[in-house]
Amino acid sequence: MREQLLLYGVGVERPSPKTDTTSTFSDNLSMPIHRWFRFSAGFSAAWASEVMLREIANGRTKVFDPFAGSGTVLLEGERCGIESAGVEAHPFVARVARAKLHWRENPKAFRDYALAVLQYAKKHDGNCEGYSSLIGKCYPQDALSRLDSLKKAWSKIADGSANSELTWLALVSILRECSPVGTAQWQYVLPNKSKARAADPFKAFEAKVYLMSGDMAGRQREESGPAAMLHAGDARSCAPVPDKWADLVITSPPYTNNYDYADATRLEMSFLGEVEGWGDLQDAVRKYLVRSCTQHVAKLNGETFDILDQPLLAAIREEMVSVCKRLEAEREHHGGKKPYHTMIAAYFEDMARVWQSLRRVTAMGALVCFVVGDSAPYGVYVPVDKWLGELAVSAGFKSFAFEKTRDRNVKWKNRKHRVPLHEGRLWVQG
């Protein structure tokens, strides 16, 4: 069966996987290891492994994910027996992925380590002082005191070892379920909303440790390929990855939907004391990431059309100038006056660099799949998949085709605009 293909480029028709859950993390919540941390920006592990198995059968041997996120492709690469490597620039998200990749450790040794942390925490009261106002709004004193005692017990023996990092993950992964306010993972914390039920930190931590050690034991009974490599790095350079290393790329970049990946982990990073408030996110996280939200470009407003002038963007310049001019004019009619025109220019500049580095790290004949969606800030349509495909070709890939998997913005009547959008897989070959 073939799904509808929207073909913009020179056709690379791919048989599409049976499932249609490419862009969502929800199925991963029932999958060992993937379920340790709910990263809502993640995509489907089942789909990623389907693509890998098919491409292994086609003779491919090395998969690369330049936006590795919580490690979905890397974990499935290990399961499928293909060499895998990834790059992730968000320090907190990269640490989550790296901790998950420690599933090969001894499950009992991890459990003993983490339960010793729990026992110590139970005997030593925590302290609610010194936390940011966000944390104060998210937790009642008794819950925060228990979380703090867990954190202090962990940090007393934290040494960067695999067991220490797995225990860190067990702790940060329960923070949202232990809060009685609106802490839905996608994306902002809503202190004025409440949840029906909040978990007790000690019980949630213990349950998480048993879930993780059980998953580790179960996974170790299965076969697996070489251990994946995760680099804390930037997809715009892919610096640690050797030339022509990969023959398969499976990834999902940030979308141009103004989603702020830095803010998405503010709760966890505030609890850890890595940021005090929203203002710290720029230096702690955002400056490392592809510029996909307006916060990224606050100081670049006057430079939009200089960005577009770069040779890097020549392939899509004419269309981009027209879209950016419309966005610049449209912003005058909106209270927020968001600099979407600058965000779009900066995003495609960054993605042009990503394609250039992907060309460097992929072998001739490589297959690349980007799970991506388009967008329409202020109702101005941005043909994201088409422009990404054209940038890929101008970076030296041979051809591209877009395979739509779902429509977006068709259900809701109260959206800010009624422009139909879609999401799907951009297949690039070359």
Ligand SMILES: C[S@@+](CC[C@H](N)C(=O)[O-])C[C@H]1O[C@@H](n2cnc3c(N)ncnc32)[C@H](O)[C@@H]1O
């Ligand atoms: C859509 S998510 C990918 C999620 C991943 N597929 C998963 O299943 O967990 C995009 C990721 O790109 C990361 N990112 C943003 N800018 C980056 C950059 N310049 N280099 C590497 N990673 C970056 C974000 O932090 C985020 O984790």
